[in-house]
Amino acid sequence: MSVAERAGPGVARVPALAVFAYYLVGYRRTWRAGVFSSFLLPVLTVLGFGVGVGAYVDRGVGGVPYLDWLVPGLIASTAFQVAVAESTWPVLSNFRWIGTYSAQAAAPLRIGDIMGGHLAFVLFRVLTSTVAFLLVTALFGALRSPWAAVVPLVGLLLGLAVAAPVFAFSAAVPSDSYLALLFRFAVIPMTLFAGVFFPVEQLPGGLRQVAYVTPLWHGVDLCRAATLGVAPQWSVPGHLLYLAAWSVGGWLLARRVFRRALVV
Template sequence: MAHPTAAVLEYHLVSYRRTWRSSALSSFILPLLTMLSFGVGVGAYVRGDVAGVPYLDFIVPGLIASTAMQVAIAESTFPVFGNFEWIKIYFSQVAAPLRIADILGGHLGFVLFRILTSTAAFLVTTALFGAVHSWWALAALPVAALLGLAVAAPTFGYAASVPSDNYLAMLFRFAVIPMSLFAGVFFPVESLPGVLRWLAYVSPLWHGVDLIRAATLGVAPAWSVAGHLAYLATWAVAGWLLATARFRRRLTI
């Protein structure tokens, strides 16, 4: 008999087998177009190197990290909210019965699957463009997974707490977009004013960007590897605890 968490993961994988085509554009084609438009298009107008490397080499690892974050957010907002408010799958699962940890763990496992497949495809594509310069680039995959978990876990808790899907749009507007713009994806955070720079350091995305950029370029990150990993793990653990508490409150009668 399969472990209950694995059974929940299998449910999401089977469901995804029917709908994967709808996510292909956002997961694979849009990041590629972003790389071509910014890395190649805008990069042609950037004079000199950025942080000591060509602009394409600088922006690609940031886009890999940003892709991991965006996939994590996309799979942790409306799908989670919908499982509570619209199709109510979570209520069916808890009646099976499954534990809260099984429901949450299986769904987060599916989110990690989506993150890894999306970032792996992006990494292969960027390698074909010559923007990967070290075998350490393979480390980008576990880093992307940890970054995705650091983002997805607290987002699960948030999506389980809000009374309306309007609050999910607010999350994109006030958290996802600022992180995407000011966390070192498109330009070094050192060029930001002091307050904005520290806000970038607080965001999980910057830590993922710094680690993945170091891996693809084969250089040391700006901060310590252990510090980056510990910070992302803290977000993931705190998010898991928050999500567990919110799921238990919603699903326990």
Template sequence: MTRAVFEYHLVSYRRVWRGSVLSSFVLPLLTMVGFGVGVGAYVTGGVEGVPYLDWMVPGLIASTAMQIAIGESTWPVLGGFEWRRIYFGQSAAPLRVADILDGHLAFAVFRTLTSCGAFLLVAAAFGTTHSWWALAILPIAGLVGLAVATPTFAYASTIRTDSYLAVLFRLGVIPMSLFSGVFFPVESLPGALRWIAYALPLWHGVDLSRAATLGVAPAWSPAGHVLYLALWAGVGWLLAYRQFARRLVV
């Protein structure tokens, strides 16, 4: 039954996919030209012996995975409870709470993978991938997406107005995007901020993605990164399931 919920979201997406396809290619292109070529021209010598554009692109892909997943887990989830109320209609059908939650999560991961796949194609066209391990970016992006989507599902299902989503973006998404090693090494941060960056899921995705595209070993153990992201996803899923059950099961 999870598949039926996933198909519902795919059918809805079919009406608007053209606009997202355009942005999936144009935004990576503009981002890489603006930050990689523009800003990179001022970073003489590159970063860690790598040209700045090549060093930054895998971080941008991981950041894109985070942003797309959170975008699909905020207003759509809040709307499913408060505005469109599709979750209540689905719960009236022979669907379990887990089916409703997992089907929507599957769609969020699908959107993450397609957007990051487009970004990877643009990155390859710029010659910023140096290893066939770059293909591993897609499962990494999917795991990053799941790690941030599940706790965001839990948060979005507890609120009643989108004013609280602005708080999430200002205090969570924007700082995580800026201080997780996407634009500069985390090691340049002060000690306390560095450990906060390590605690957030995005840095783990950035480190894995950068190792994959450059063909080098990550700063931490790959298994440790994967397990930590899986922990975020698992705990977030439990919290989201509990809140979905609380609101949908009378």
């Protein structure tokens, strides 16, 4: 049991904001490379998929040029992949290799502080990556609606809906071999078949229903509706509630796994 939990609620404790600041201090040493890749990768992706492949898609998709249709899917996919990347090896290493979580649990920090601070940093990375991608695509003229301004908020909700359950998974697995399986059997298929590169309606019925279950499809549909200025396939409240359910469920599961691993 941590110092704060043994002593009770009267003990002054360090909030999750301090844990978030801890990760920001470490990020100060690597942010330059991160900023470079945050802008370079969107440029290469838009040029490769949007301009290169898009040149072969004469009719576009639904009357929209392929580049304009593709961009919101790529933005949502970026938020999704950043959330997963920041919630796998960093979480596992904090448990198995570096012991950061154990050190934090020995301080006046509660499980919610440890998780909340780290999740806040993950969402910070999601937000910066999403905004960078949005700025790049704006330069390519691929944003057709002022509603594109809400895309970073969608990216944050999608990032939380993904990061929270992945935190639980990464905290529970005994080695990083399981993380490779997560990417191979979940992240890559979800990226390919959740409506990022082509409409989900092109899939057979069974696969289509699986795509609708994934949080990425909901993020893609919201981002696409915002950047194109059209109505989403689902209702906006339905999308938001679904992603919120993933976020809350993932948080509760991760909190349980963290508590079991850290509270003795």
